[in-house]
Amino acid sequence: MIVVMKPGATKTEISAVIQKAEQMGANVHPIYGENRTVVALVGDMTRVTREVFDAMEGVHQTMRIQEPYKLASRSARPDNTIIDIGHGVQIGGPEVIVMAGPCSVESRDQIIESAIAVKAAGGKVLRGGAFKPRTSPYDFQGMGEQGLKYLAEAREITGLPIITEVMTVEAVPLVVEYADILQIGARNMQNYGLLQAVGKVQRPVMLKRGISGMIKELLMCAEYIVSGGNTQVMLCERGIRTYETATRNTFDLNAIPVLKQTSHLPVVADPSHGTGLRELVPAMSRAAVASGADALIIEIHRDPDNAMSDGRQSLTHEDFATLMVSMRRIAEAVDRYISAANEDNAEELIELLAVA
Amino acid sequence: MIVVMKPGATKTEISAVIQKAEQMGANVHPIYGENRTVVALVGDMTRVTREVFDAMEGVHQTMRIQEPYKLASRSARPDNTIIDIGHGVQIGGPEVIVMAGPCSVESRDQIIESAIAVKAAGGKVLRGGAFKPRTSPYDFQGMGEQGLKYLAEAREITGLPIITEVMTVEAVPLVVEYADILQIGARNMQNYGLLQAVGKVQRPVMLKRGISGMIKELLMCAEYIVSGGNTQVMLCERGIRTYETATRNTFDLNAIPVLKQTSHLPVVADPSHGTGLRELVPAMSRAAVASGADALIIEIHRDPDNAMSDGRQSLTHEDFATLMVSMRRIAEAVDRYISAANEDNAEELIELLAVA
Amino acid sequence: MIVVMKPGATKTEISAVIQKAEQMGANVHPIYGENRTVVALVGDMTRVTREVFDAMEGVHQTMRIQEPYKLASRSARPDNTIIDIGHGVQIGGPEVIVMAGPCSVESRDQIIESAIAVKAAGGKVLRGGAFKPRTSPYDFQGMGEQGLKYLAEAREITGLPIITEVMTVEAVPLVVEYADILQIGARNMQNYGLLQAVGKVQRPVMLKRGISGMIKELLMCAEYIVSGGNTQVMLCERGIRTYETATRNTFDLNAIPVLKQTSHLPVVADPSHGTGLRELVPAMSRAAVASGADALIIEIHRDPDNAMSDGRQSLTHEDFATLMVSMRRIAEAVDRYISAANEDNAEELIELLAVA
């Protein structure tokens, strides 16, 4: 850390900084300039907190040299983390994994139909919300455990592992019973109690960047989970809040290469929430693959006009299948791949559904 | 609500919108222009959801006419809500209430000393954190219940009611045992489970605006609490995230008059988190009083250089006392008042402290 | 336009709105709800200004139905505009055009060397700044006309047309003498005098989005140029200012598909300024091609460590050549193309340079 003193800082103030730094175990190098003194702290910094120095009299500014996240950083682990989801799915390897499904589970039929469409188009994970964080207390809040049960049934039929959101500490055990991937939503990125709770279970977690989360904060939140013992964390870019209103959020695709460079954890792109507008999803999905995303999570609905939530940003099943074709070509152009569509199988599954 | 159709919207698409609106109970007025059709929905809108129309084919844009929050809005209740905190303190009336104290409770001595300083300067409520949300999992996380006990002891000595943060649903019963005001922190503004939990207790709540919370979202979150049955909600402006880095946050003082005009709930200003820099706190505290805030919450510390958190934005006890004098003058200039300092009493209390 | 009246708006206030709208030539449809009146204006809206209604007593809110830009909008001209730059280069067609070169022209040798590298790698336009807008009055401000002369010489040697910035109305005639494309920089997006000046010359213009420009404002600024008579306008996304500091700017790639959908004008991506960090340029360049950009403009330098400006975001000539290979693959994956490298020719050119 670098501590820059104010021009008129007194000897006492400078000494206080040096003393405090030494107490904390740092090697201290003061540099006395004509106008200012700068104190450089190096060596073992584990016990050094920046805000302590920020608060001291005579200090103008401080600057961190090392990033505060350790376990999540690329320097802690140079190789990519590859997360095994089960059902033959790995995220972080050469295959670009596409997760898709409706915003909310609305009925048994609806989620199974979507699952079949996902599978048919080459998707590898089924998404669906059972507990929904809603801006208004008067809106649909999700089906709860029944929704989880339908998801599990869809998994049984299609073989697709499932990702679903867990919103509270209390719900963790329940959701762990059903989900292959636990999703932490954007509003909960800094819900530290929840991060600690999912840090204690051995289940892959997809952590979404908050709507105003800085990239380094996202990594600090991942650190909460990883430092709790659960190293299977994926980072998800899902759009940030800016002044621009042409898109619902500003899908910050720059975060993809930044995260890939600073962390070893797999990175997921969510173009549906990222843009909020279904007509932008195809272009931005292709761009996400080109930028280096390890996975995508895309909202689809059999009838977006009548979706109970997020219809505005949901693709139809047909548009999703078309998008998969074009993403597959982009994946190849960056020396990765997306699994082929298996539509034949879809017919079988639909029959199965009719029986079930 | 107004639904604007795209220029080339088909008759079927227009009919679908009209039909859906009628199903939802609205009176529907389509206006057929040369290029476009506009559908106005009026009447009973309780079951009409904007996002449903956003998602429909042929829809260009929708516009809400009525605000989605009902109970929190000024039109639902023209008179100011005045919240009785107990101990003779009312927020929302002619007195501008100053709440102050350290960021974290660090020890018995520290919190009692601060409490005495608050009281001596004319402050009316003691703040202090026992459970701290921290960006890094490696930072000090608060004293927990022991901190609550020290706060309660400080209250007993000084007679000041206390405000402290509750971070999780599970902690609500514990914090309710001690706190006179429950604080919902900025990171939890949209933690709906927590909002619902504090909506069920009869204890005043101070709800902080999230770091990227829109004013209308803050009001929707208040609606979660009020609609749960707890009408004693205060709204707190504490700085938003913008591109500017000269201040830690951008303290959005405009929110004060906006909230006073759109809602009947009392409005609190937090210039300490708002700016993040102690040297800006006095000017912005005075500005907050001038802009119409019903209360302020200010961080102070007996020794900011050695505070365990937020030292950078904490005033010394002396600077706080000086600030109180100048805020008192501003309060009078806007036809309100701030209680006088009672320093004599402080000496008595300090003696009491020595005894205790 | 839709004018929503306040709940308690008086008959006089409503009449005033109706009357004003009729004076302006609109067909007026008032809708009287239980609580509110909504006034819809349709028909000929050319003389109707939104802010007039915003300002009227009793008005709650207004909402524009049609976009205020006319000539720049996709509905005004459904087919893509293709701009002929000369020298066999067309922007807006199936070929994705890569423009590249140094931030500033620093010397004759430097710009010619860069031009040769651009050409060799398959780039089609040479960029280089002769007049530089600099944040500090103490920084290098560009070579001025001498820089333009060196650019022209580089064009003569390589056959690449050139793009360079024009910063003031007075400089327009001078820059027009040399440049094949006039660049309007981000700081000048709303310099209306300058927009009007370049609207009067018959030379392609690349208009950069301001650092806090909304997409609709960018289109309004294009409208200034097009309505002046110069229809050869390209729109350039170059990064916006947000709270995130991991990147210098937030390269808003979403703007690419949004602009392609709302306007017929060609869209250019500038990943160099967009991100501000050279290590992000390759991934974001590929993403830009995947998202549908018609052209890219990329900063390169023969020795970024010693560049006089923007070294931090400049690629070396070698890294640029490598990037071109990978962008070419992405272009093909979206059914477009980027011209092949012609390195043989480069050797000839370098000999030519030695002679010159």
Added chain:
Amino acid sequence: MIVVMKPGATKTEISAVIQKAEQMGANVHPIYGENRTVVALVGDMTRVTREVFDAMEGVHQTMRIQEPYKLASRSARPDNTIIDIGHGVQIGGPEVIVMAGPCSVESRDQIIESAIAVKAAGGKVLRGGAFKPRTSPYDFQGMGEQGLKYLAEAREITGLPIITEVMTVEAVPLVVEYADILQIGARNMQNYGLLQAVGKVQRPVMLKRGISGMIKELLMCAEYIVSGGNTQVMLCERGIRTYETATRNTFDLNAIPVLKQTSHLPVVADPSHGTGLRELVPAMSRAAVASGADALIIEIHRDPDNAMSDGRQSLTHEDFATLMVSMRRIAEAVDRYISAANEDNAEELIELLAVA
């Protein structure tokens, strides 16, 4: 400046940084840590540019210690600059100066009537736009020189000095003929040619912060003017662009104390553009005085419903007079003053107007 090298930086990279810094005249102090090297540069930094080091191989990050603006900084000149506007008006002294008037000069009558209202209420400077930067090329662009003539006539009648915007380099000589204060608008904050032009005239300048201008950029822009020889510069906060839409802009009042602390130049608050909504202007004007502004600039109109621009944010003459009374009380509460209303005189002036 501090240059932090990457963990694996080579000796050659470190040497290159040291050598470059020495060439530029800095005293160089390298600190070799276990993992990293940090290079501190002190002494004469006039020739040291941060971006040069940002661009070098092996550099992780740089940090400026001294601010890049020199002449505008408080450390360059500890005492407040007081600017003499003529007509007995000084900005930066104990009196808080209120400037007011319509957005645009619309007619002779209108501007004189407003001038009389300003004077009657205790305002000291008349504002009015003759050249208007407008978002749409189809909107009213101002009366031009005729507007300046009417302003001059209003000054003659009332004795109020005038402030008006100059938008282009070419218009500087013309506007200087008429204006007592030259206003540089927010869109032109970084129009460096214009800043240089007004830096060469001896006339007070009010420089508005750009809609996304950082405070340090505003100071750098002031540096452009001051370094050109014109030291009579006022800095104006007028609202920034954020994600919040409840206000048209986010009036960043924090900028007032930040600017007062970092610069000796007078600071002006513009609550009209700052908020964009007339109902917020009174509260935010009072807050601006409380926060330490040296002057305010407020838009008023005799008939806001029929203003040709900015009616939404304009106060009526009556509301302005009422606001002046309450601001006067705030000024006194911060030990400053606002001149008394002189309504008697107003009657005289109105008679004068009738005659003229």
